[in-house]
Amino acid sequence: MAGLRFHSRFLVLCAILLILTRCHGQLCLPEKHIALFVFGDSLYDVGNNNYINTNSDYRSNVWPYGETTFKYPTGRFSDGRIIPDFIAEYAKLPLISPYLNPAYRQYADGANFASAGAGALVGTHRGFVVDLQAQLSYFKNLIGMLRRKLGDTDARALLGRAVYLFSIGINDYLAPFATNSNARYLLILIAYFRAKEIHKNGGRKFGFQSLPPVGSLPSRRAVNHGAATEEAIARVILHNKVLPKVLVKLERKQLKGFRYSMANMVQGREDRMLWNCPYRGINSCGGRRSVKEYELCDDPKEYVFFDSAHPSQTAHEQLAKLTWSGTPIHTGTYNLKALFQL
Structure with a gap:
């Protein structure tokens, strides 16, 4: 009798699991599985530039990057984890791997396409980075793999539930350019909203x-502000x-079902330190750039910046928490937590 009860309970449990998951070959997903797809620049790059032909200015695969959490350089421009890593944790996802990592195949969890130095415009650091247009081309290739x-039907459902994270634009403004156009920011916004393709x-x-x-x-504070x-x-x-x-215009007038979170990084930094580790604003971290000497700070978590332009893991975590569960003054109508719950 006890054996029969156990058998019945086991069958019920199996039935529940079948209801809660959808299986395709070796891939089984919870019915409400939500993936995370990441696009952008060095603030979000988890190592894609390790797999492209570029120079040391656009790579962070040297010590001391990665020293705090991973204990080795992963390609993240920080001493440890960065914003997408924390968002994945909060969303109960595994770390989202760089798309260009040939060993990564868990695309149903998402993928990270970000490339350090990338811009919304194709011409920004051309030849050294994966620009936003190329990142979206990779994403389209991934869609094909998911459909296969x-x-x-299930691929489109997964894409509809997924959250798409963007950090792009700063390199377009900082990179040298030949023409001086007051409308340049409009070009960036136009390119930025290649997201419409998603x-x-x-x-x-x-x-x-x-x-x-x-x-x-x-890096800017270390020199006099020029024109x-x-x-x-x-x-x-x-x-x-x-x-x-x-x-707001996209949500109300142009894209059906479009929902977004808009994290205010300026507001988020107003009450934070602006100091960086002791080698100050010199682009020397790791000793593989034009300046070979660098001084490593004893405790990176005491600082906002780990190198001349990129936040420490502690700052990344603070910004990730703001993005995940911040109030409307920080994130707009939705924070990321709310988007994952939709």
């Missing part, structure tokens, strides 16, 4: 962020004013 593995493929939930204040970067820096500061301020208005 899951079938069209919407066409079923994407509905997006996470954006304002650009960080250029003047607070140690180019002042111009970049002005354009970033203008960008941050225009972007929320564009998002």
